[in-house]
Amino acid sequence: MTDAILFDVQDDIVIITINRPDKLNSINKDVREGLRAALERFEATPELKVAILTGAGEKAFCAGMDLKEAADSMLGVPARDFIPVVGDSVTLTKPIIAAVNGFAFAGGWLFAQMCDICLASDNAVFGITEAKVGRGMPWAAPLGNMIPPRVMMELLLTGDSLSAQRALEIGFVNKVLPQAELLPEAISMAKKIAGNAPLTVKAAKELVYLSSEMGRSAALRAAYHLFEPVYKSEDALEGPLSFREKRPPKWQGK
Numbered sequence: 001m002t003d004a005i006l007f008d009v010q011d012d013i014v015i016i017t018i019n020r021p022d023k024l025n026s027i028n029k030d031v032r033e034g035l036r037a038a039l040e041r042f043e044a045t046p047e048l049k050v051a052i053l054t055g056a057g058e059k060a061f062c063a064g065m066d067l068k069e070a071a072d073s074m075l076g077v078p079a080r081d082f083i084p085v086v087g088d089s090v091t092l093t094k095p096i097i098a099a100v101n102g103f104a105f106a107g108g109w110l111f112a113q114m115c116d117i118c119l120a121s122d123n124a125v126f127g128i129t130e131a132k133v134g135r136g137m138p139w140a141a142p143l144g145n146m147i148p149p150r151v152m153m154e155l156l157l158t159g160d161s162l163s164a165q166r167a168l169e170i171g172f173v174n175k176v177l178p179q180a181e182l183l184p185e186a187i188s189m190a191k192k193i194a195g196n197a198p199l200t201v202k203a204a205k206e207l208v209y210l211s212s213e214m215g216r217s218a219a220l221r222a223a224y225h226l227f228e229p230v231y232k233s234e235d236a237l238e239g240p241l242s243f244r245e246k247r248p249p250k251w252q253g254k
Contacts, residue, residue: 003030097189
């Protein structure tokens with residue numbers, strides 16, 4: 001990791017923090033490289049079950065690209081892997097939760113969008129502001145499966161921002177909480193997920209995404225294949241056995 005990205009392991013979860021609060025956690029080279037390394041480290045560490053992505057300070061989750069750096073470098077068309085994006089340039093088979101603690105503009109919206117679950121503080125503000133600075137947002141394409149098309153059109157064309165409450169209403173955010181309760185709630189949710197059977201959690205995550213990309217019948221056929229190894233696993237026997245014996249399950253992930 002770099003100083004721009006913090007990697008805080010707490011038992012079987014990790015809190016990944018964008019650490020440029022004086023720059024509203026904007027995305028520069030150190031953030032890009034550090035975040036990619038953090039996500040890859042999370043995926044490659046079997047003991048870590050769930051990640052939380054948040055920003056340092058109380059003002060911003062991530063205010064988007066560091067436009068000064070972009071201007072200095074004369075940034076043109078970014079390479080496909082310019083920014084580490086889960087589900088595009090980075091593969092994560094384990095869950096990641098966004099804890100949005102302030103401004104989430106442009107690339108900050110992208111970081112919230114790429115996570116599997118999104119929690120927001122009540123002072124969070126979301127926006128896809130590229131139209132205001134002449135940049136592009138090809139990464140916004142998956143939004144069509146997350147929010148209504150008319151709302152998506154308004155966001156992209158106007159560049160206007162949304163309050164946390166409005167983001168909750170359109171289904172982009174799971175919960176809105178007071179600032180002081182945001183990270184504790186994210187940790188609590190992460191611990192709850194981490195305590196579940198890992199094979200089931202992994203397959204369930206994949207199920208959500210494949211079902212958003214397929215028709216009903218194709219998704220059902222794929223889902224049965226997806227969960228067949230889960231049913232045949234040792235964990236599938238351990239779950240009912242631990243319930244019968246009135247003890248916590250001992251998941252092996254196999």
